[in-house]
Amino acid sequence: MEILHIENLSFRYPKCESYAVKDINLNICAGEFVVLCGQSGCGKTTLLKLIKRELAPVGEKSGEIKYNGTDIKELYDRASASEIGYVMQNPDSQTVTDKVWHELAFGLENLGLPQEAIRRRVGETASWFGIQGWFRKDTDKLSGGQKQILNLASVVAMEPQLLILDEPTGQLDPIAAADFISTLLRLNRELGITVILAEHRLEEVFPVADRVLVMDGGKIILNGRPENIERGLLSLNENHPMLSGMPGAVRIYNMLQRRLPDIFNPSELKPRGECLLTVRQGRDFLEEHFKGEGQGDVKPERQEEPYAIEMKNVWFRYERDLPDILTGMELRISRGELFFLLGGNGSGKTTVLNVISGLNKPYRGRILIDGKSIKDYRGNALYRRKLAYLPQNPQTVFLKDSVRADFVELFKALEISRADYEPKIEKISEKLGIEGLLDRHPYDLSGGEQQKCALAKILLTEPEILLLDEPTKGMDAHSKLALKAVLKELKTEKMTVAVVSHDVEFAAENADRCALFFDGSVISSDVPEIFFAENSFYTTAANRMARRLWKNAVTCEQVVEKCIEEAGKRRKTVGEDGNKTCEKI
Amino acid sequence: MKAFSGYHPLTLLIYFLSVLMTAMFLWNPVIQLEALLGAGLFAAMLQNGKETAGDILFYIPLFIMAALANPLFSHNGVTILFFMNGNPVTAEAFIYGIALAVTLIAVLLWCKCYSIIMSSDKFIYLFGRAIPKLSLVLSMALRFVPLFKRRFHKVRKAQRAMGMYSSKSYTDRLKGTLLTFSAVTSWSLENAMETSASMKARGYGLAGRSNFSIFRFAPHDFLLLAFNVLLMLGTLMGAAFGELEFYYYPQISGSSLSVPGLLAYVCFGVLTLLPFIIELKEKILWKYFISKI
Known part of the structure; x- marks a missing residue:
């Protein structure tokens, strides 16, 4: 049965030339799990908000949206509020009240349910979501993941038929995100709630989706089963930007198909002609077709350079009665190195950066920045052309009404005259591609744009050492590629960069060296090819697929390189054996 | 307990x-x-x-x-x-x-x-009985204050790590505090838009709102x-x-x-x-x- 029917929907914001969404035709059946993907700014949010009447933006709209056969404009207020649920990205700003139980009851109060009915529904919901343990807590005391589960639960308490989620895991770490997605999947599978989910992080949701929609420029360009999306993208454009955002298995399949076309006949592959989606499928496929020789290439160790950052037996805790966060931490980062510190949520990775940047003082141990003890940097000396720190939320970097005003404020503090700073602003804007954003209000920018502008501001202090906290949080694949390019350029400038991150895929692609932080200290550290090969759980999707063939292949590109190498060798031996036709690899 | x-x-x-x-x-x-x-x-x-x-x-x-x-x-x-x-x-x-x-x-x-x-x-429960709107406002305010504080500290820290507004000069610090305060205020207002969207999406403003509490008058x-x-x-x-x-x-x-x-x-x-x-x-x-x- 059709639950949502959209016909010829177009919409544009007031005073806008172009349409935010255009000619959307879409049918969604009851009980479907639909994933909506596309680059930031492609119109996903606008489309989702148009479906939820209460949130529909103001502007010029044509076409119709029907929910269960009724135009959403004609739905009863109560039905519209309760039957179509909407969850947004930011866990903090969606929470209305101060107590968990009150938050759960909020929607039901609005519907005017009697006390006993609310008590029952709230209790039921809390039990189903497993939140009875923090039922009486303050909402402010919850972790980001818990907050987002609460936001979901308080919407589900109203018994929606259709659940719309706009990048709900954008602000969560991978573990919390996977938790959230599995809860969502349970809602869909066990309660039959129809789900429309907009997401950037596709690794988990892509294989379980019933249908995937790809949006670009306000239009739905693809609409089909996840297995067919890769083929669809390929037929639209060989190098479609969305391809880089696909799960590892899809990317490997895609690259193999493009780069080994002469010996790669999709019709002979298993599963027949269908794209690989999960790590298991990818692994089976690779092991069936390749033998795997050698371990894969390992980046040579960097030459010994003097240390830019050195931590010697550092101990830290926030308060006297609280447990230690850093327990005898030892860390050495050489000059010019791009270093990634990985680790679980709440393990204290951010604290490491706070301590290195002098914002928190350890109670024991020494920290040397460029060979000089951090205590010997008087006043602001450390933050002047030496070290810069970009916090997790780039918004915290801005205080003024425009990005440019913020830059100017910084130069005033650095005592640089106007004639000197104008070219600097120009140069950095060009480098990061933010020329068009300089006169915008920092809060009006999208997450990725904010990140770039914040990075620009930090770089204007001309640091030698750059600290980044979770720079890829909430970013789409395209922005990640842009960040990758920036990091590469910084590396050619010999800047030392220390990144704290959850994002193993991003670390594998970019790091000179990775380290795992656990229980207050670094427990392993190596070049990514060895680091991930030695890990069994904490590793990339590509490595999980290929680790039995080529242990040290950790990125999709490396796996594909190895496949091509092996195919090439085989072709050579086949050629020597006589002109047999190409054997199936 | x-x-x-x-x-x-x-x-x-x-x-x-x-x-x-x-x-x-x-x-x-x-x-x-x-x-x-x-x-x-x-x-x-x-x-x-x-x-x-x-x-x-x-x-x-x-x-x-x-x-x-x-x-x-x-x-x-x-x-x-x-x-x-x-x-x-x-x-x-x-x-x-x-x-x-x-x-x-x-x-x-x-x-x-x-x-x-x-x-x-x-x-809130006690005063909410008399004035239901007030109880919601109070509850929202109690939610807002710690959030504001947390954001204030975050911004302060980020600015300090850039070496801004942390010199010895008293006026410089005061200026930093004021700027941070105004920035966090507009951040919160920005967020309030989203909060109100979330409230609307959950049917706030429908007629006949009821008031739930977890307290029960027991024997x-x-x-x-x-x-x-x-x-x-x-x-x-x-x-x-x-x-x-x-x-x-x-x-x-x-x-x-x-x-x-x-x-x-x-x-x-x-x-x-x-x-x-x-x-x-x-x-x-x-x-x-x-x-x-």
Whole structure:
């Protein structure tokens, strides 16, 4: 049965030339799990908000949206509020009240349910979501993941038929995100709630989706089963930007198909002609077709350079009665190195950066920045052309009404005259591609744009050492590629960069060296090819697929390189054996 | 964990009001001492040993100061003890000072217990019944304040790590604080848009909003309330008969002990000790259950 029917929907914001969404035709059946993907700014949010009447933006709209056969404009207020649920990205700003139980009851109060009915529904919901343990807590005391589960639960308490989620895991770490997605999947599978989910992080949701929609420029360009999306993208454009955002298995399949076309006949592959989606499928496929020789290439160790950052037996805790966060931490980062510190949520990775940047003082141990003890940097000396720190939320970097005003404020503090700073602003804007954003209000920018502008501001202090906290949080694949390019350029400038991150895929692609932080200290550290090969759980999707063939292949590109190498060798031996036709690899 | 806080907010409010009003308006030394004793025992039950010790260290000097202040400034009374700077210091003023200090500390301690027991959600529940909109606004405000604080600290830290507004200059720092404040305010307003969207999406603004609370008026609430009313009646009866009247000036004099007076003292004594008894009973029961396992 059709639950949502959209016909010829177009919409544009007031005073806008172009349409935010255009000619959307879409049918969604009851009980479907639909994933909506596309680059930031492609119109996903606008489309989702148009479906939820209460949130529909103001502007010029044509076409119709029907929910269960009724135009959403004609739905009863109560039905519209309760039957179509909407969850947004930011866990903090969606929470209305101060107590968990009150938050759960909020929607039901609005519907005017009697006390006993609310008590029952709230209790039921809390039990189903497993939140009875923090039922009486303050909402402010919850972790980001818990907050987002609460936001979901308080919407589900109203018994929606259709659940719309706009990048709900954008602000969560991978573990919390996977938790959230599995809860969502349970809602869909066990309660039959129809789900429309907009997401950037596709690794988990892509294989379980019933249908995937790809949006670009306000239009739905693809609409089909996840297995067919890769083929669809390929037929639209060989190098479609969305391809880089696909799960590892899809990317490997895609690259193999493009780069080994002469010996790669999709019709002979298993599963027949269908794209690989999960790590298991990818692994089976690779092991069936390749033998795997050698371990894969390992980046040579960097030459010994003097240390830019050195931590010697550092101990830290926030308060006297609280447990230690850093327990005898030892860390050495050489000059010019791009270093990634990985680790679980709440393990204290951010604290490491706070301590290195002098914002928190350890109670024991020494920290040397460029060979000089951090205590010997008087006043602001450390933050002047030496070290810069970009916090997790780039918004915290801005205080003024425009990005440019913020830059100017910084130069005033650095005592640089106007004639000197104008070219600097120009140069950095060009480098990061933010020329068009300089006169915008920092809060009006999208997450990725904010990140770039914040990075620009930090770089204007001309640091030698750059600290980044979770720079890829909430970013789409395209922005990640842009960040990758920036990091590469910084590396050619010999800047030392220390990144704290959850994002193993991003670390594998970019790091000179990775380290795992656990229980207050670094427990392993190596070049990514060895680091991930030695890990069994904490590793990339590509490595999980290929680790039995080529242990040290950790990125999709490396796996594909190895496949091509092996195919090439085989072709050579086949050629020597006589002109047999190409054997199936 | 705290047995007394498990009662219904309304029961608790009535209890605290009864005790506080009586202690403040019935100027009788026995009543005041009973109020102090009850509050002290209750506070000791609610806190751990370290906090209680800290309290004692805080209240004893306060007690002495309050008690000594009165005879220094008030020279009423007939029993002159000695002269200071040509002014008489009287025994009545001295005793009145002690009574004043007892009342002051009893009221302070009761207020302290009140703030421990009556958490924000109970408060909101009570006032929400009268004005439903207000209770939501209060709840949202209580959610907003810690969020604002957290954001403020984050921005401050980010600015410090850029070496901004952290020089020795006082004006520079003040400027930084003001700028941060205004930035966090606009950040919060920006967020408020999203919060209001989330409220609207969940049907806020529909007619006939109801008010949910997790508190239930249970039989033990009724029992406590009934006790409370009875004991208050006993106390007020004593006051109504004029048996609780007590004068410090010009000479210490009170009504002689009578049946209604005695009844009032007993009633109020029991009333002030109720929370302590409830907590103690709970603790003993708990121990008993554990020992059985």
